[in-house]
Amino acid sequence: MTSARIQARGLTRQFGGGAGVAGIDLDVAAGQIHALVGLNGAGKTTLMRLLLGMLRPDSGTVRINDEPPHTTDWAHVGHLVENPLAYGELDGRTNLTLAARLHGASAAQAALMVDRVLWELNLTRYAAVRARRMSLGNRQRLGLASALQHDPEVVVLDEPTNALDPAGVIMLREALIRRAAGGAGVLVSSHHLDEVARVAHRITVINAGRVIGTLDPHGVDIERSFFALVHDDDTQHERSEP
Numbered sequence: 172m173t174s175a176r177i178q179a180r181g182l183t184r185q186f187g188g189g190a191g192v193a194g195i196d197l198d199v200a201a202g203q204i205h206a207l208v209g210l211n212g213a214g215k216t217t218l219m220r221l222l223l224g225m226l227r228p229d230s231g232t233v234r235i236n237d238e239p240p241h242t243t244d245w246a247h248v249g250h251l252v253e254n255p256l257a258y259g260e261l262d263g264r265t266n267l268t269l270a271a272r273l274h275g276a277s278a279a280q281a282a283l284m285v286d287r288v289l290w291e292l293n294l295t296r297y298a299a300v301r302a303r304r305m306s307l308g309n310r311q312r313l314g315l316a317s318a319l320q321h322d323p324e325v326v327v328l329d330e331p332t333n334a335l336d337p338a339g340v341i342m343l344r345e346a347l348i349r350r351a352a353g354g355a356g357v358l359v360s361s362h363h364l365d366e367v368a369r370v371a372h373r374i375t376v377i378n379a380g381r382v383i384g385t386l387d388p389h390g391v392d393i394e395r396s397f398f399a400l401v402h403d404d405d406t407q408h409e410r411s412e413p
């Protein structure tokens with residue numbers, strides 16, 4: 172047994188034209204918030220989809236809570252990758268109740284969970300609003316609520332702050348810190364280096380489908396360090412081109 176909530180070894184999935192990810196090793200430890208940063212098209216979403224079994228790797232392995240994807244208990248996983256999964260015709264509370272029941276909660280547990288997460292993400296006001304009538308940011312909050320309400324041991328969120336207002340960013344930060352303090356392993360991708368530095372215990376940089384290094388969340392100029400890593404990698408890559 173390891174304390175890794177998520178472990179990837181040599182994970183590779185190549186698309187046409189050389190796009191995709193190659194040879195990714197990644198560990199997300201219990202109790203840690205691990206951020207993935209990279210430029211547009213670097214491979215963050217592809218990596219997350221591979222980790223969640225939404226995409227099949229060409230090679231390499233994934234372990235979630237020490238189990239391969241086909242035997243892991245997905246009820247202990249919460250994720251938001253791509254569009255929030257919500258039924259537009261159903262209101263916020265009903266959407267969350269369905270998600271809670273799908274994660275194995277009893278009706279009574281689901282009611283408690285939903286009340287708690289509506290409060291935690293300041294969605295109580297929108298509990299009776301149909302998902303399709305919600306603003307983009309509130310739909311994102313709903314998706315996050317659905318991913319987090321069952322206190323999963325493994326959390327995977329792709330650019331979760333995209334549509335959030337500053338209050339939402341702070342609320343999500345606190346929600347993730349609480350989940351990690353409770354023992355969850357949290358993997359989160361983001362373009363907001365300042366926010367990532369505030370919340371993450373580890374920061375992995377991905378460029379052109381490969382892990383190229385890490386950033387110190389307490390470093391003085393994280394933006395400069397990020398661009399230096401990416402620039403060095405691009406330069407090396409160009410040098411190795413035939």
Ligand SMILES: Nc1ncnc2c1ncn2[C@@H]1O[C@H](COP(=O)(O)OP(=O)(O)OP(=O)(O)O)[C@@H](O)[C@H]1O
Pocket residue numbers: 186187190191209210211212213214215216217218
């Ligand atoms: N299903 C697919 N078929 C072909 N190419 C794909 C597919 N999915 C992703 N790609 C390509 O793989 C590369 C990595 O894409 P990915 O979406 O993982 O990047 P990203 O780091 O999440 O980018 P962004 O920050 O813009 O969201 C891109 O070049 C993308 O066009």
